[in-house]
Amino acid sequence: METGAPITAHTTGGAMVLNIIELLKSQGVNLGDVAIGHLDNNTLHLGYILMIARTGVYVQFDNIGKTKYYPDSLRIDILKQLIKEGYGFRILLSGDQGRRSYFKSYGGGPGFEYLLKGFIPLMRKKGISEGDIRQITVGNPKNFFTF
DSSP: OOSOOOEEEOOSTTTTHHHHHHHHHHTTOOGGGEEEOOTTTSOOOHHHHHHHHTTTOEEEEOOTTOTTTOOHHHHHHHHHHHHHTTOGGGEEEOOOOOSGGGOGGGTOSSOTTHIIIIIHHHHHHTTOOHHHHHIIIIIHHHHHHOO
16 A cells, blocks of 8 residues: 555465455555456356456456366456456456476476467457457556556
């Protein structure tokens, strides 16, 4: 609050999100400066994510390429619905590549480049417009990290 820096909540599988949002709100945090992470590993349900987006926070799809949770095609279907509902400006994407097993240089995957070389082309193929892709990949991070 004092610095105006953005806050990201690194949730465990999207659990207790509404409690976290309520706590931050009760402390005077501007919810427009908050991102809720891991909404695409155990909780990829449109109704739940819409409920979260309606609070004004950013929703993070930060397990892109990790098919052990959900296929990327389902992530994109949910993204399309969020865009349709008017929340394209509240979406953040990443791959959460924090383990060696995700690095191609160690024989893992999907690798750092997957978001740009795999997921974004799939977004296009599934009908997400260039304008929406640019908003999500350039505009939203710029807006979130500007303080």
